[in-house]
Amino acid sequence: MSSNGFSEKVRTCSHHLSEHGVPALSQLFDLTSHRLVRLAVTITRNQHDAEDAVQSVLVRVADAPGKFACANEPWRYLLRAVRNEALLILRRRKRIVGNSEIIDLLTQHRIDEVEQEETHREIWTALRKLPVDQSEVIVLKVWEELTFSEIGEVLEISSSTAASRYRYALEKLAKHLGSHQRRTTLASKPRRAYREVPNEQ
């Protein structure tokens, strides 16, 4: 689904929520929770805190649906709200952000993607090694497919700042993933047996 199409669906949900109140929240949740959690978790570095942030924002939106429905871009409004809440939780709980392990993540294991699971895990681990201000740009650009201008609106920075953070983030990710690939390539190579091999030249 294109980002515009998704944005329009969120707008429709916002109107339903405004008209019908809390009973319409489930529709908004089903549409947006996955995306919101994955943004929040790249900020909080902890799934539990990320879900707290998303829950808090969605409950607040259900409490005051008029404000949400009146936003120019409801989807970006949600992204900004979740991002701000995640940052608040991060500062309040003062978790050790330097930890790049992803053992807290709840992940899905699809049979048809077993081979790619290792790559996916490495992507998420590498994202955690980035500073928060770079990882959130990656998420918004690649996963949410926002423009730099739209990213600037969500993060309250200029589009050029967003672009330069994105560039630095990609370079760091390439370095992390490249070094991991070299390690796994060396590890996966069969060890040469310690025996005398006749010179076949």
Added chain:
Amino acid sequence: MSSKENSRPLSPKEVSELEDTIFAARNYAIPSEDLRPRTIEQAQESDSIKDNARRLGLWAVLGMILWSASLPASQWIDSWRTELIAPFPSEIHQDADRMVVRRGISPHWALVEIFSHLRGRNSRSSKPNQAE
């Protein structure tokens, strides 16, 4: 790998490949199963609290309006109270004390006078058309 290779900018092809790889991992992490029910439950509780507070506020406003409206009515009712119901015992004793001081009679005679007056007033109010 040399430090120069480490710091060289990525080519457009490398950027595109990296973006594709990152994009493919977007659904790897998922929300926990209980996030949905606890979010909706918390929203419902919050809504219920708001409803109760709104109802309480309405009742309080209604109560204030009724109380304000009843003030002149209670004064009017009070003016008729002496005609409609018997005076309280404390009022009778107060009237008797005043009569004792004013006329110098004994408290017993004061009470007799007051009750006689009340009986006369009640008989006049229950038979208004009867000539005296």
